[in-house]
Amino acid sequence: MIKNIICTVCPRGCSISVKGENSIVESVENYGCKRGIEYAKAEFVCPVRILTTVVKVDGKDELIPVRSNKPIPKSKILECMEEIRKTTITLPVKMHQVIIENVCDTGVSIVATKEF
Amino acid sequence: MYKIDCTVAVIGGGPAGLAAAISAKKEGAEKVIIVERDNALGGILQQCIHPGFGLTRFKEELTGPEYYSRFTSRLEEEGVDVLLNTMVLEVNGKTNKIICVNGEYGLTEINAKSIVLSMGCRERTRANIVVPGTRPAGLYTAGSAQRLINRQNVMVGKKAVILGSGDIGMIMARRLTLEGAKVELVVELMPYLAGLTRNRVQCLDDFGIPLKLSHTITAIVGEKRVEGVKIAPVDQNKKPILEKEEFIPCDTVLFSVGLIPENELSKGAGVEINPITNGPTVNQYMQTNIPSIFASGNVVHVNDLVDNVSSESETAGKYACLYANGKLNSNSEVITVKTGSNVRYVCPQKIALQEGKASLYFRVLSPDENVTLIAKDGDTILARKKELRVSPGEMCNLSIDVSKIVNGVTVEVVKE
Ligand SMILES: Cc1cc2nc3c(=O)[nH]c(=O)nc-3n(C[C@H](O)[C@H](O)[C@H](O)COP(=O)(O)OP(=O)(O)OC[C@H]3O[C@@H](n4cnc5c(N)ncnc54)[C@H](O)[C@@H]3O)c2cc1C
Numbered sequence: 001m002i003k004n005i006i007c008t009v010c011p012r013g014c015s016i017s018v019k020g021e022n023s024i025v026e027s028v029e030n031y032g033c034k035r036g037i038e039y040a041k042a043e044f045v046c047p048v049r050i051l052t053t054v055v056k057v058d059g060k061d062e063l064i065p066v067r068s069n070k071p072i073p074k075s076k077i078l079e080c081m082e083e084i085r086k087t088t089i090t091l092p093v094k095m096h097q098v099i100i101e102n103v104c105d106t107g108v109s110i111v112a113t114k115e116f
Numbered sequence: 117m118y119k120i121d122c123t124v125a126v127i128g129g130g131p132a133g134l135a136a137a138i139s140a141k142k143e144g145a146e147k148v149i150i151v152e153r154d155n156a157l158g159g160i161l162q163q164c165i166h167p168g169f170g171l172t173r174f175k176e177e178l179t180g181p182e183y184y185s186r187f188t189s190r191l192e193e194e195g196v197d198v199l200l201n202t203m204v205l206e207v208n209g210k211t212n213k214i215i216c217v218n219g220e221y222g223l224t225e226i227n228a229k230s231i232v233l234s235m236g237c238r239e240r241t242r243a244n245i246v247v248p249g250t251r252p253a254g255l256y257t258a259g260s261a262q263r264l265i266n267r268q269n270v271m272v273g274k275k276a277v278i279l280g281s282g283d284i285g286m287i288m289a290r291r292l293t294l295e296g297a298k299v300e301l302v303v304e305l306m307p308y309l310a311g312l313t314r315n316r317v318q319c320l321d322d323f324g325i326p327l328k329l330s331h332t333i334t335a336i337v338g339e340k341r342v343e344g345v346k347i348a349p350v351d352q353n354k355k356p357i358l359e360k361e362e363f364i365p366c367d368t369v370l371f372s373v374g375l376i377p378e379n380e381l382s383k384g385a386g387v388e389i390n391p392i393t394n395g396p397t398v399n400q401y402m403q404t405n406i407p408s409i410f411a412s413g414n415v416v417h418v419n420d421l422v423d424n425v426s427s428e429s430e431t432a433g434k435y436a437c438l439y440a441n442g443k444l445n446s447n448s449e450v451i452t453v454k455t456g457s458n459v460r461y462v463c464p465q466k467i468a469l470q471e472g473k474a475s476l477y478f479r480v481l482s483p484d485e486n487v488t489l490i491a492k493d494g495d496t497i498l499a500r501k502k503e504l505r506v507s508p509g510e511m512c513n514l515s516i517d518v519s520k521i522v523n524g525v526t527v528e529v530v531k532e
């Protein structure tokens with residue numbers, strides 16, 4: 001299988017073509033620099049993204065912005081959103097305080113990005 | 117009337133105001149005060165909960181709130197004063213007096229030795245770009261939708277079309293999708309993407325949201341609530357080709373059609389406004405035509421990267437302090453920076469011929485590849501830099517040595 005992957009490491013946005021099957025990469029072509037090779041390989045095997053959203057505060061109008069402390073597999077993003085939506089927190093909250101540990105068995109935590 | 121005296125007064129507590137205030141204080145200003153109309157600091161970054169901030173400055177990808185927290189957490193130790201819930205109504209360019217209104221003190225007068233304007237910008241609306249049709253509920257600017265969803269817990273709709281492929285529009289396409297809405301389409305008038313490629317990949321492609329370049333919304337349909345939009349491709353003169361019009365059902369339309377610097381106060385103070393950037397004309401110290409008034413951030417020109425905002429604001433704060441303390445020579449000769457081929461504008465527009473370096477930020481008119489950015493004085497090259505890719509959505513910059521300027525400076529972007 002050949003996949004065309006747009007590299008997002010720098011603004012040049014090279015369209016890199018990766019050949020392989022599942023988690024095995026056979027070749028990487030059309031990259032503008034070395035950083036692109038690593039990115040394209042990872043993106044081919046298992047694309048991951050930082051997830052950011054907000055959580056509600058119990059009994060208040062406030063929303064607290066949160067993020068995943070590490071990238072989450074793209075395929076699990078919507079499932080994680082479901083779980084975060086069900087969560088409410090109580091104040092005060094500290095910067096990078098863990099809100100949900102190991103969200104949806106990803107091994108990644110959801111943490112606050114604001115002190116309040 | 118309640119009165120406050122200070123060395124440097126900063127209007128607006130967004131990233132620009134925060135960096136300017138800290139920098140003025142560090143430079144030795146005795147009393148620095150930030151005046152902010154909102155109930156919290158951080159400006160627009162409070163609603164920008166996505167990552168993408170601070171890569172240049174902190175070498176990390178931070179969210180908006182994480183980015184501004186790096187500055188707000190330093191205010192106390194630096195000794196910067198903050199006045200929240202305070203709307204500035206008037207800046208007097210002759211007396212350096214600021215009139216504002218605060219819930220607790222009522223009408224308040226601030227006497228400053230110098231002033232930094234950092235009011236940011238506001239969004240262009242549908243009215244600014246004239247989209248025909250009815251005026252039903254369900255029409256939002258992308259930024260106001262962002263504020264509703266990220267700060268006020270109000271969802272704007274279930275099925276959306278977004279006009280404009282700028283970063284805010286694309287980021288909102290992802291945000292709406294994550295919150296369970298369906299984004300039918302992003303429509304862009306120009307033949308190229310307005311925002312960063314990265315945002316197209318991570319905000320549109322990731323969720324299979326289609327993007328139509330060289331298209332526009334020709335009409336909004338619906339009586340009480342939006343029922344859909346008509347879209348059509350445009351010809352080379354950006355005129356819609358009506359024979360190819362099609363109807364897309366939706367209940368929400370977001371407009372992400374650009375930002376306009378917020379300069380009512382600046383104009384009232386007599387600050388000269390540049391017709392291209394719609395912001396104050398400034399020199400390399402971010403000083404306006406009124407020597408005691410400085411400006412930085414989106415109020416001067418719309419920035420795509422907050423990192424640039426912070427660094428130009430540090431310049432503004434530093435020189436505002438030097439001016440206040442009588443250490444900035446304002447009598448040197450001033451030249452106007454000229455724009456050469458494929459350069460839309462350069463900021464600063466003026467350079468005071470003194471010692472030191474000047475950072476020139478500029479935008480191209482149209483996208484290009486394999487180009488050289490050049491700042492020159494006649495035939496003398498002051499600075500040059502190769503760039504694999506330039507686009508109107510991404511700011512370019514060059515740094516020049518001001519003492520090398522003899523006649524003037526022209527900035528151009530040329531093909532190799
Ligand atoms: C939706 C969106 C997404 C973005 N995404 C990114 C990104 O991913 N990465 C990146 O690097 N940059 C991004 N940016 C750009 C960056 O956030 C801005 O360039 C930056 O916030 C500008 O800072 P500022 O301080 O000039 O303006 P603002 O943040 O707008 O702050 C201006 C402040 O002035 C206050 N004010 C205005 N008028 C008055 C008055 N009369 N009296 C008192 N106070 C007043 C306002 O309340 C506000 O707090 C984004 C911008 C937007 C709008």
Ligand code: SF4
Pocket residue numbers: 007008009010011012013014031032033034035036037
């Ligand atoms: S491959 Fe290298 S040059 Fe191309 S976009 Fe990625 S980081 Fe940039």
